[in-house]
Amino acid sequence: MSSSDLSPRTIPEPLQCGRHTLTFERPLVMGILNVTPDSFSDGGRYAARDDALRQAETMVREGADMLDIGGESTRPGAPPVSLEEELARVIPIVEALRDAGVPLSVDTYKPEVMRAALAAGADLINDVWGFRRPGAIDAVRDSQCGLCVMHMLGEPQTMQRGKPEYDDVVADVRAFLTERVETLAREGVARNRISVDPGFGFGKSTIEHNYALLAHLAETAPRVPAGVAPYPILAGMSRKSMFGKVTGRATPRENVAASVAGAVLAAERGAAIIRVHDVAETVDALKVWKAVRDAI
Numbered sequence: 640m641s642s643s644d645l646s647p648r649t650i651p652e653p654l655q656c657g658r659h660t661l662t663f664e665r666p667l668v669m670g671i672l673n674v675t676p677d678s679f680s681d682g683g684r685y686a687a688r689d690d691a692l693r694q695a696e697t698m699v700r701e702g703a704d705m706l707d708i709g710g711e712s713t714r715p716g717a718p719p720v721s722l723e724e725e726l727a728r729v730i731p732i733v734e735a736l737r738d739a740g741v742p743l744s745v746d747t748y749k750p751e752v753m754r755a756a757l758a759a760g761a762d763l764i765n766d767v768w769g770f771r772r773p774g775a776i777d778a779v780r781d782s783q784c785g786l787c788v789m790h791m792l793g794e795p796q797t798m799q800r801g802k803p804e805y806d807d808v809v810a811d812v813r814a815f816l817t818e819r820v821e822t823l824a825r826e827g828v829a830r831n832r833i834s835v836d837p838g839f840g841f842g843k844s845t846i847e848h849n850y851a852l853l854a855h856l857a858e859t860a861p862r863v864p865a866g867v868a869p870y871p872i873l874a875g876m877s878r879k880s881m882f883g884k885v886t887g888r889a890t891p892r893e894n895v896a897a898s899v900a901g902a903v904l905a906a907e908r909g910a911a912i913i914r915v916h917d918v919a920e921t922v923d924a925l926k927v928w929k930a931v932r933d934a935i
Contacts, residue, residue, distance in 0.1 A: 651911050652868035655832045656785035657762025659742045661705075663871060665929050666906045668921055669744065669914040670698035671877060672708045674728045675720075691732050699741055702922035705763070706739070707914055708732050709746035713767050713841075725752050733759040744787070750774035757782050765873075767791050767841060769819045776826045787834045787873050787912075788819045790859075792842025803842045809855045812837045817861040820870065834871040834912065835860050840879045849881040853901065856908035871911035876901045878916055891916075899924045 654661040661667060674691050685691040695706055710728035711720040720728075729745060729752060736743055737760030744763035745756040753764050753775065763785035770776050770788060779786060790812045792803050805811045816835045823833060837852045837859040852859055853876070860870045876882070882897035883889060895917050902913045902921045906928055915921045 649869055649909070651834075651871040652831060654785050654834055654871050654911075655783055655829065656705075656742045657757075657783055659762055661742065661785070661871075661912075663911040666910050666925060667704035667912045668702060668918055668925065669705045669707050669873070669912050670695075670701075670703035670918045671914060671916050672698070672706050672732070673712070674708060674710050674732055675712045688731060688735070692735055695732075695736055695739060698918045699739055701919040703741060703918045705742040705744055705912070706736065707744040707746050707765055708736075708761075710752070711747065713746075722749055722751055725749060726755055730755050730759050733761050736760075742785075744785075748772055748775065750778040753778040757784055763787060765789070765836075767838070769815070770823065771819070776823065776828070780827055783832070785832050785834060786823070786828065787836055788816060788823070789836040789841065789873075789875075790815045790838040792838075803844050803848070805848065808843065808848045808851050809858050812852065812859045813861065816859065816870075820861050830870075834873050836873040836875060839874070839876045840881060846881065846884050849876075849879075853904060853908065856905060856910060860909075869909070872909055873912040873914060874902070874905035874910040875914035876905065877914060895920060903928050 651663050672685060672691060672695055674685055685694045698706060708729055710725040733743055733745065733756055742762040743760060744765045745761045746765045747753060748766050748768040764779055765787040766775060767789045820833055824830065839849050839852060843849050856872060860872050863869055877898045878891035878894050882894040882901060886894060886897050888894050898917060899920050902915060903924050905913055906925055913921065
């Protein structure tokens with residue numbers, strides 16, 4: 640690797656995120672808090688309220704810059720969760736953590752959950768559907784929350800069946816995200832509220848799809864005019880099967896080291912936010928990466 644490969648990246652503009660304004664002199668670490676009984680990685684460890692709050696406290700102590708709370712698993716083949724059940728899982732946790740000192744993101748595609756989460760104190764809505772479902776944009780338009788727009792081919796129940804096809808996965812993801820941010824702009828959502836996510840593992844069933852996105856991560860974001868700061872990119876790869884397919888390790892927990900390596904590679908390629916289960920390990924690895932970057 641040449642020294643030019645480690646040159647400082649172009650820094651995205653600050654992200655308006657509810658009560659917070661996020662800046663990206665370094666990548667921010669988003670800790671995953673799944674309050675579901677069927678998470679692919681956590682296996683329901685934090686479905687109970689007290690367990691979830693203890694885990695949130697641990698992640699903040701370990702250096703999480705923000706927390707992402709999810710009440711419905713989006714792993715391939717996961718069954719949908721009713722609106723009532725998702726609200727019951729998520730809203731009490733948001734209310735309990737609203738004064739935790741870090742921005743709270745809620746991972747949902749349901750407009751009703753978005754509205755309730757924002758009323759409860761959420762700062763960012765992380766939507767795997769990219770705000771395409773009816774009512775989603777209306778639910779967030781008039782708030783000051785941040786938005787994360789993700790690319791997904793298909794839907795969680797079916798997205799990995801068959802072989803998802805792309806003409807060029809990087810170009811196709813960029814085109815999709817460009818269309819979504821342009822739609823949000825037309826609907827009155829300020830640019831400084833928007834971040835984007837290429838959607839690792841969401842309808843990218845091959846090693847080639849996922850690693851092409853990682854290798855060319857900066858190119859997945861919507862194009863911007865010369866001199867304009869790029870959109871912040873969120874990279875969510877933590878413990879995913881894209882690592883197990885390379886390492887040969889079968890379970891998500893066996894791929895912690897590979898996930899941390901992926902986080903560093905994402906930072907090197909321009910990720911502004913890195914969504915992880917393993918906060919302490921990722922924070923330490925990114926400190927080393929930043930020290931090397933700053934020394935060049």
